[in-house]
Structures are given as C-alpha cells and as structure tokens.
Amino acid sequence: MAGAGVKVRLKVIPGAPRNEVVGWRGEELTVKLTAPPIEGRANRELYSFLAEVFAVSPADISLVHGETSRHKLVHVAGISADEARERLKPHVGR
Numbered sequence: 001m002a003g004a005g006v007k008v009r010l011k012v013i014p015g016a017p018r019n020e021v022v023g024w025r026g027e028e029l030t031v032k033l034t035a036p037p038i039e040g041r042a043n044r045e046l047y048s049f050l051a052e053v054f055a056v057s058p059a060d061i062s063l064v065h066g067e068t069s070r071h072k073l074v075h076v077a078g079i080s081a082d083e084a085r086e087r088l089k090p091h092v093g094r
Helices: 041-054 081-088
Strands: 006-013 020-025 028-032 061-065 071-076
Touching (some): 006 041
Antiparallel strands (some): 006 071, 061 071
C-alpha cells in the first residue's frame, strides 16, 4: 500500500547545464535544473524532474513552501520515506 507521502527539503539551482540530483547537504537535497528562474519555469521543470526521479505523476508533486526561493519544501504523494530514499539512490551524484 502506498503511503500518504513524504516531504523533501530542496535547494534548487536553476540555469544549470543539465537536470540532476547533486546529493544531500545537511537536510536539503540539492537539485540542478536547466530552466531559468523566470515566470515559474524552474518550478514547472522541478515538478517534472522530481516526478521522473521518484517515479510518480507530476500531479503527485506539490510545493509546500518556497515558490520564489531556491530553498523549497515539496510534498511527494503516494510514497513513503523509505521508498523515496530507494528511488533517489540511482540519481544522486550521477
């Protein structure tokens, strides 16, 4: 049975050469995105990228806090914390 979801603290770096999960720095997961932080483009790309990483629908990703900040809190619906850690492993530091 899928869990209610998990919250993940992020540091987002827009304008990178490629989308990637860099790794954990303290309690934040650092994510690089190619989209610039203009008119919500980076946030939209973040939803798509995290959906791919966590193997969920983009609709399962929601922003809890930090719409205009590089420091964000997102909620990933339908997976547990253990599932989130497992799904992140192949993406961290690729």
